[in-house]
Amino acid sequence: MTTQNTFIHSLGFILPRFLREDYSPYQCHVAVNGINYNLRTRRIHLQNQIKTWINTGKNPFLKPVECKTCLFDTRIPNIYIGADGICNMCMTYKKNFKQEILDSELETFLNTPREEGAKVDAVVGFSGGKDSAVSLITARQKLGLEVTAVLVQNGFIPEQVIENGRKLCDKLGVELVVLNIDLAPYVKDMMEHKFKNGYPCYKCGDMFYKEIQNYCIEHHINRIIMGRNWWHWIEPEVRSTKWLTDEKTGMKLQIFSLPFVLQLTEKDIYRILDEVGWSTVKIHGNSTNCVLPGLVEYMVSKRLGYHPELQLLSREVITGFLDKEEAKHQLSDIKDNTATLEKLVNKKLEEIENRKVNK
Numbered sequence: 001m002t003t004q005n006t007f008i009h010s011l012g013f014i015l016p017r018f019l020r021e022d023y024s025p026y027q028c029h030v031a032v033n034g035i036n037y038n039l040r041t042r043r044i045h046l047q048n049q050i051k052t053w054i055n056t057g058k059n060p061f062l063k064p065v066e067c068k069t070c071l072f073d074t075r076i077p078n079i080y081i082g083a084d085g086i087c088n089m090c091m092t093y094k095k096n097f098k099q100e101i102l103d104s105e106l107e108t109f110l111n112t113p114r115e116e117g118a119k120v121d122a123v124v125g126f127s128g129g130k131d132s133a134v135s136l137i138t139a140r141q142k143l144g145l146e147v148t149a150v151l152v153q154n155g156f157i158p159e160q161v162i163e164n165g166r167k168l169c170d171k172l173g174v175e176l177v178v179l180n181i182d183l184a185p186y187v188k189d190m191m192e193h194k195f196k197n198g199y200p201c202y203k204c205g206d207m208f209y210k211e212i213q214n215y216c217i218e219h220h221i222n223r224i225i226m227g228r229n230w231w232h233w234i235e236p237e238v239r240s241t242k243w244l245t246d247e248k249t250g251m252k253l254q255i256f257s258l259p260f261v262l263q264l265t266e267k268d269i270y271r272i273l274d275e276v277g278w279s280t281v282k283i284h285g286n287s288t289n290c291v292l293p294g295l296v297e298y299m300v301s302k303r304l305g306y307h308p309e310l311q312l313l314s315r316e317v318i319t320g321f322l323d324k325e326e327a328k329h330q331l332s333d334i335k336d337n338t339a340t341l342e343k344l345v346n347k348k349l350e351e352i353e354n355r356k357v358n359k
């Protein structure tokens with residue numbers, strides 16, 4: 001403990017709670033990417049900046065103070081930096097990570113019997129991107145599972161990506177199911193609010209989970225494999241699996257992050273893809289399947305002062321999936337694609353209208 005910290009602790013009784021105790025970013029209960037940056041969030045942000053200043057002796061109001069280990073810094077409302085130079089996300093992760101827990105989650109996942117009537121062991125949430133492709137390959141070839149690949153088309157995944165994904169599925173002898181959702185109306189609304197009321201990837205994530213859960217329930221499949229490289233829970237312990245109970249049928253569903261459980265790194269991902277002789281379609285931005293992150297990054301980062309995908313990539317740095325320099329490099333190339341975004345969203349809205357008329 002540093003002298004500064006000892007000093008703080010000796011004054012414990014007169015100090016406000018946020019200075020006395022450590023807490024995780026999640027305990028701050030604020031939305032990320034500047035969504036709903038209201039008075040309450042501003043107050044928490046200010047507290048975290050003051051806490052950082054006292055902890056590190058560096059003034060975050062002059063220049064953002066960055067975590068030694070990951071990409072998080074004091075521009076993000078729920079982040080503060082400790083006296084050791086490490087942010088509260090890294091702190092929480094280190095404290096709560098145990099490989100045995102992930103191992104036991106894998107065991108549970110593999111030993112869960114099929115529901116009656118299920119034709120496969122699990123659904124793989126397949127986006128056509130690199131991480132879910134590796135999950136599909138691993139589930140099939142290493143874990144020997146019978147799976148169905150389910151791709152949720154949000155309207156912004158190029159046909160080329162789907163066709164490319166189909167090739168991989170054919171190679172592995174896996175059925176590919178494409179489900180459709182309409183994200184465009186939500187993107188339009190967010191654009192009109194300059195993304196202060198939402199970020200497309202979060203909305204898409206919610207819709208994606210709903211769609212895939214409905215598919216699973218309809219087909220009596222109780223396990224979903226995701227290509228996620230970071231935790232589902234960080235507290236009270238780091239966990240990879242999210243459990244859900246369907247209200248109508250009482251069926252218990254596991255949503256499982258395969259690359260994270262196996263502690264794969266980005267290098268492993270590319271090696272595994274090389275081994276099967278498959279690669280993703282090249283897309284601008286931090287995505288290997290959807291064009292939206294690359295189209296909205298300029299507008300959102302201009303307002304926030306940092307790249308919106310910093311949230312995701314920093315988590316991937318914390319889990320060891322990506323190294324910090326590589327992540328920084330990936331976030332440095334910001335292109336203004338606003339005109340393309342507007343054109344594309346309007347085109348999608350027109351398509352939706354036409355579909356309604358034709359029905």
Ligand SMILES: [Zn+2]
Pocket residue numbers: 067068069070071072086087088089090091
């Ligand atoms: Zn950190």
